[in-house]
Amino acid sequence: MSLDQVVVVGVSAAGLTAAETLRREGYTDRLVLVDGDQRPPYDRPPLSKQLLRGEWEEEKLTLRPPAALEGLDAEWRLGVRAERLDLAAGRLALADGSDIAFDGLVVATGVRPRALPFAVGRPGVHMLRTIEDALALRREVVPGAAVVVVGAGFLGTEAASVAAELGCRVTVIDPLELPLQRQLGPRIGQRVARLHRDHGVQLLCGRGVADVRETDGRVSGVVLDDGAEVAADVLLVAIGAEPVTDWLRGSGLTIDDGVQCDEFCQAAPGVVAAGDVASWLHPTLGRLRLEHRMNATEQGMAAARTLLGKRTPFAPVPYFWSDQYDVRIQVYGRPTAADFTAVEGSLDEGPFAAVQRDASGRTTAVAGWNMPRQLRALRQALVEQQAVRC
Structure with a gap:
């Protein structure tokens, strides 16, 4: 054509x-x-x-x-x-x-970004997609501010880590029991939860948000689904896209x-x-x-x-990463909410490299915690396995 x-x-x-x-x-x-x-x-x-x-x-x-x-x-x-x-x-x-x-x-x-309908447009409520969004949030994430993050996926936990490092009082709210549980399973989710708690972040997992409170025309708190309230000077909505x-x-x-x-x-x-x-x-x-x-x-x-007519099936090994505090989490493959198994180090402390396998024992994803060199070797196994299946 x-x-x-x-x-x-x-x-x-x-x-x-x-x-x-x-x-x-x-x-x-x-x-x-x-x-x-x-x-x-x-x-x-x-x-x-x-x-x-x-x-x-x-x-x-x-x-x-x-x-x-x-x-x-x-x-x-x-x-x-x-x-x-x-x-x-x-x-x-x-x-x-x-x-x-x-x-x-x-x-x-x-x-x-997906919005919380009852929070849209309220002063002090933010979403994060553009440079303007990030700059507006940066102006308000100041030492001592009460920052509430709704959503404990990658965006929410990354922003929470930055706010905590800047001296904010940070609370993260998510309906799942652990941060990143959907993406990385419960064992790594527990490790991420401990990482944030060690940096002073309050995690309210297994909870939902029902409403937003305002005082003098600005967000002042978040109402949880059980009626409890959490003080907030700044609210970041990070519930997916x-x-x-x-x-x-x-x-x-x-x-x-x-x-x-x-x-x-x-x-x-x-x-x-x-x-x-x-x-x-x-x-x-x-x-x-x-x-x-x-x-x-x-x-x-x-x-x-x-x-241009140069048709080749698009068959990458998916890759993503997340930087939180002094930790880089890297993942190759297509992870599910199932657990990973460590093949080097421990999922509970220190750097680790881990694999996730399906019911037949085939490796479907590999994850690393501050272990990039070992993870690249594990990635190669995914590449070779995918080539055999093709």
């Missing part, structure tokens, strides 16, 4: 990498990059760590220097959202009233927990998806949608190549 005009919607890690790959692989025609954020593409993992802590300023998050972005020879449409897709006509309507024709489309609109697909309603694409794609990241003829918004058929792991930084880059490249 001839491509005269390619539009990339969403220009964070996945969309930018897709655009770069198109140019690198020989696409020379018109390229239009659309994003609702007014800023040039920037990295998001540091928002809850280095930027929130004040170690980095916003300029350091920029993914590419200006000269590299200019070198893409693209038309940039920043600060304007995609409003509607007409797949049959090959046209994209934008929020400013304009529209763009295309014969190749990359969908990379990512995710947005949802794919940004509202602009695709009625487009003809299949939307179900993201944009449904085949194993080549293709959602329809001439349309591919990449990054957090893409739900694709992994050749060995089944249907996946990953909100991981490394996946965004790798899938952006794979999707661009598919658009």
